[in-house]
Amino acid sequence: MGFFTGLFWLAVAIIAAMAAGWVFRQAAIAVSPKGVAKELRTAPLTASFGMLMIILYILAAFFAPVIAPFSETEIVGREYQAWDNVHLLGTDNLGRDMMSRLIYAARNTVGIAFITTALAFLLGSVLGLLAAVVGGWVDQLLSRAVDVLMAIPALIFALLLLTIIGTSVINMILVIALIDSTRVFRLARAVAMNIVVMDYVEAARLRGESLWRLITREILPNAMAPLVAEFGLRFCFVFLTISALSFLGLGIQPPTADWGSMVKDNATLISFGDITPLLPAGAIALLTVSVNFVVDWQLHRASGLKE
């Protein structure tokens, strides 16, 4: 029985999500300028749902102080209070309002993940494109260096570096960005390798264009699709890395709320069948899935496959 009710609710959730996606797509098409609307029309329901969710997250992040019923750090009740009218999602292990912290965490987690990913991409893609365009020993040197860094397990390397330089948010951003940038480098280089052999790049080289212009005008715009897709994935992996670091005792500074440490703080509850710790984990998962739905759609469009 339990299984079938579970299945029923799963189906309801999927249908509701797709309905939300459909409504959002119709609304978005209605309000967008013509070019954008045309693109939006090609979005499958999953991608529409993803975009809706991403927008909601961004709104939550921006307007956290307005939306959240309580403050991020204030202790407003007993620990682990049940869900009620005042504390919609109950309270956490210190008696802070779960709902409010979830909303504030959107701001912190998404913000930090975004900065980290952006930094990783800046570093990784610039070097990756450079390696592909210049080739020769520059390419060899960078590629070998990246090989070496990738041969050290990421989590353990992060742990080591963070212990050395301390666990401030800035350091965490820098360390994760550095480690992630090796993965970005590999992708950027691989993608750019396929582009540098194109005739238009040859034409630009023959025209005597500078390296900078080659990279920014000729190669980067054409490498954007896979890089953007990777950005989405990496962005999500940054949450997971942060939460794994929290698990090992090095995460975001309390009392700042972030989903990763919230999962960690409340995780023991799951043994008792309480779903409270599912909420921050669910928040991570929902955003990851949403981002990936959108990324999938963009990749699909970029691949030019019809069906």
Added chain:
Amino acid sequence: MSDKDILLTVKGLRIEGRSDDTWSEIVKGVDLTLHKGEVLGLIGESGAGKSTIGLAAMGFARDGCRISGGEINFDGIDLRAASESERRDLRGKRIAYVAQSAAASFNPAHKLIDQYSEAPIQHGVMGRGEAESDAKDLYARMQLPEPNDIGFRYPHQVSGGQLQRAMTAMAMACRPDLIIFDEPTTALDVTTQIEVLSAIRDIVEQFDTAAIYITHDLAVVAQMADRIKVLLKGEEVEEADTRTMLSNPTEDYTKSLWAVRSYARPEQPPVGDGTPVVSVRNVTAAYGITDVLHDVSFDIHPRRTVAVVGESGSGKSTTARVITGLLPPRRGETLFNGEALPIDYKKRTREQLRQAQMIYQMADTALNPKLKIRELIGRPAQMYLGLNGKALEDRTRDLLSLIELEPDNYIDRLPSELSGGQKQRIGIARALAAEPQFIICDEVTSALDQLVAEGILKLLDKLQSEFSLAYMFITHDLATVKSIADEVVVMKEGVVVEQGTKSEMFQPPHDPYTELLLSSVPEMDPDWLTTLLKERTATAT
């Protein structure tokens, strides 16, 4: 021929294709009847829907296409009503397909003979052993070398012409009633094309197989087809038996197709003081350790067009890479207006780079898809001539007018919003923007339909007189050479075998290789192939 010999009837066939979210018709009500053992030629330019019709005859629509109307009846079976598995049962067994590029259509992961045997085994026509011996027999009939062993090679180990024959053999594996040939020789060199054409023709005759032969090349279809149907934008223009069609086309469109073959420009007289713009001197060049050019020398004079002709692998594009400095030669040099150019483009001055421009074969890959026309054309003018703001805008518009594209309409488009011919015009404008003395045209028309190609050739001709340009025109197509060249350089395997003015080249006596090239160009005569083969057999014995 009586009605009961009818193998395939297509009535009112409509096929739609999807772009973004909307469906548009690409085949608009075409009828077609094919009798047993008959070969029907489908001819038209790109976008005529000929391949789509060919596939529809198998009850097949490509991804993103759908058959939206009409009837397809193959030997009493209604292909539209049939289930997918019934249709699948016909494919490969009773209707087979030969694709344009055998190199791409053979699966690179499997040996030829495994791919040959797949259809007979899967359709339950033959066992493995039987299929293999049958394959060897057919390979022999297709005049493939070492027919007993060639099947055990992988596709990449076999040359293009041989692959095309192996593919025809594969299509024959189940002895189908109908074969669809989709431009089977388009990607081949002329000399190879003849071998493949004759092999295909023989085997179709031997097994009395009906065929639909799809091509854009009239001269080729003339050799193969009993009847020809001309298509334009998904609609039939006219249909007649081959000889009638050749001698007496009724429609204007058909006549215009025929007419292209006759465009030719008079040879230009030499100009200037005799100093060549570009002079290639004793160039030997290599990729890695293998020499691909051996002691190549020729001159290009102002306002003249030098056509460099050869088949694939002859080294004609490599020569262009040496001149542009992309491939520094092992020996020899390139002079520009009598002065030696640095062999590596990175060492050339901006002025030297400006003077020699290049137009590429594939306009698709030669134009950055993310830049607008404004920047694509404007960039060289900005870089070399230092134009900016209004001056740059004016210059860009002038260039667009020169290549006969309406500036207001085109200046802010992306390459993807242009047709193939328009893209090639943008490529020309980009070269012109640098105001060079010399332009390398690398197979600029070979990816284009004949009418469009003719337009490009005429444009290049006009620009040459207007700006006193020197062209190096790389091509494998002798018809193009005839239309546009002043001088001809024939290359084979990295060596210049013959060079001279156009008039000299097209008059006997020829170098034997030039002779072979010239004689291999198909002519608009249904008996040409038969006659040629007879002649060649005669000379050989």
Added chain:
Amino acid sequence: MSHIWSMVFQRLALGFLTLFIVSLIIFGATELLPGDFAQEILGQSATPETVAALREKLGLDQPMYIRYFGWLSDILRGDFGESLANGQPVADLIGRRLGNTLSLALYAAAIAVPLSLGLGILAALFRNSFFDRFANASALTSISFPEFFVAYILIFLLAGREGLFPSISSFRTDPSFTEYLHRAFLPALTLTLVVTAHMMRMTRAAIINLLASPYIEMARLKGMKPMRVIVKHALPNALAPIINVVALNLAYLITGVVVVEVVFVYPGLGQLMVDSVAARDMPVVQGVALIFAAAYVLLNLTADVLATLSNPRLVHGR
């Protein structure tokens, strides 16, 4: 074939260089860690005298480069040294744990690889169907949860009071094969959920990427069934990227599973590494780091060789 051997040789040489640099980085980083072994092991009970005595006893008072070269020359002779903490040979310590780590990686891979390839192929076959989207969304969801959380949920669902599987896989004696499979099932399943999505998506993408190829159309026009088209015609040509992503995930299964080890009390290398870093037990840290780096290098090399072998163009010359 000779060019494959030369590639293997070249890559091995590069691999050794990589290992050398990794050992330098790890050594440097461990040196930079605040505190040293003597302080860490004595912890809060450390007094200046005992710390000094311990440093002297273990040779930690020597300059950094002498210790590094000492370690390096031992390694080159095949001697991993001894743990500073308890004097056990590092080779023994690592050996036992490596066995555990490899069996778990193998166990997880034995479930995950066939599963993800199968799902990937099915998703490609029924692309854009409900099945495809559902498989894709659930795979994405499973990688979207933090690992330890997936582990807790599995424990909650499958290891309750009357649970089917034990919630901790710690085994003190050598278990029989079936007992091992039973005890290590939950960690293996957790890891499976973590890595499946990546491999499945790559399989699907690599196959779909090829579906526009003329030879796929040819196979369909030869009347082959869709499944045969995918498996016989697309898959062999999609192997290179798939092998690569499998290798990457195998490397992850060996080197990146410390969190799962902690949750399931599985005695693997990750825990050893983390403990040793915490105690600044340099020979063990170095030893494990080398094993990890070597696993990564070897798996990548294997992947490249297999990818090369899967491509007839590279195996059979013209």
Added chain:
Amino acid sequence: MSRLSGSHGISRRGVLQGATALGTAALITPYGTPLRAAPKRGGTLRVGMAHGSTTDAMDPGTWEADFMIFQAHTRNNYLTEIAADGSLVPELAESWEASADATQWTFVLRSKVEFHSGHKLSAEDVKASIEHHLGEDSTSAAKPIVEGITDIKADDLTVTFTLSNGNADFPFVMSDYHLPILPAKDGKIDPTTQDGCGPYKIASIEFGVGASYVRHDGYWKAGLPYFDGIEQIVIHDDAARQNALLSGEVDYIDTADLNTVSLLERSPGIEILAVTGTQHYGLPMDTRAAPFNDVNVRQALKYSINRQQLVDTILNGFGSLGNDHPIGPGQRFFNTELEQKAYDPDKAKFYLKEAGLDKLDVDIHLADAAFAGAMDAGVLFAESATAGGININVVREPNDGYWSNVWMQKPFAGTYWGGRPTEDWMFATAYSEGAAWNESFWSHERFNELLVKARSELNDDLRREMYFEMQDLVANQGGTIIPMFAAYVGAYSDKLAKPDQVASNWRNDGHRIGERWWFA
């Protein structure tokens, strides 16, 4: 993790002179406690432990964490033992005697004690076992405890220790977990030996993973131990450890996650074991550094912390309020007259004003390594302090390296103490001027004077007076905020039975659960 043993309510009686009678009495009804039902023998006890590292070692000089300490009491015996009721009782020593100035201590060993290897216990073994921690080149963590020993004489079953200064607490010292009696060979012990004369033999041990033990059939305590064997399993993760208990993978866990302990308690078949002793958590301030060099600032901070909230939240009620001094309520000279400090923002403001400030910004450096829940405690502290105009910024430090890089390095950090069995030991270790672990770098003339005086004072009333004053001084002048005394909280399956009284000097019934508990 815990540093040194502590225990409340240690009776001085029997310390100066060990009573044989007490030892023999213990054989009949262990530790003098009436039992509900006669203990049964049999079964294998599976223990899940929160600590244990791959870098653990057999050498007693390196023992620091619960895994090895549990191992020590399971495998070994000591000269003396702290009983469940907190009294000091003889173990391997049958009796002991001190010289008048307490500089010479003579212990008489039991005869017929056999090691697992069959080796017979003699005074040589005791001498070698203690000497292992002595000497110039000793790397033992116990070196500071036994430093005062200048000479050990062994004669058959009699050992005589000579101390540089008189120490009335020496028999207590001999119960320290670092000092198990190991078999000697040629006058030395093998620090890596797995031999011992305790209730269980080691069957196998893998550091950071676990150990298994089997009953030592020749154990000298008649009828003990009850279990056939013990499986000791390291389970670091709180949730995993709890799950292991819930799913019956283990019978006992040494540490329960306080956040969910109430839920755990409600689970069928699970019992909670909580004992409060001398373990306390503190927040030491460097009294030399501004702004903490001003006693008013320290007082302001002490009134800004909501102790009750911390006990309720961080300890989930498993503990008691601290009053900024390290003496537990059960200890002999606990100051019952000292007013209990409470959360009072107005007083905090008052003291700030006294210090000439109207607001205060300070950083506190914490990691959960300092004590369980330290990060959360910091956050709660920061929350409550804002009302008094104090802005506390909680800096999260890595657990890794906390004790070497943060503790006693940063001006405001966290600490925990297992406590010491006597007031003197505790004060001397962490509050006296110049002590290595004087974590607040506190130097108070009167306090230091009293400390020395009290140590040599024999009149209990006078001592009480002095210790009362010292507690007052530490509480109101000192540099350490001690908001709470924490209970040791473990949990066990109701299949296990325990004696009525459970020791509170350590977790796990003084780490002697192996010989004190049984399966019901």
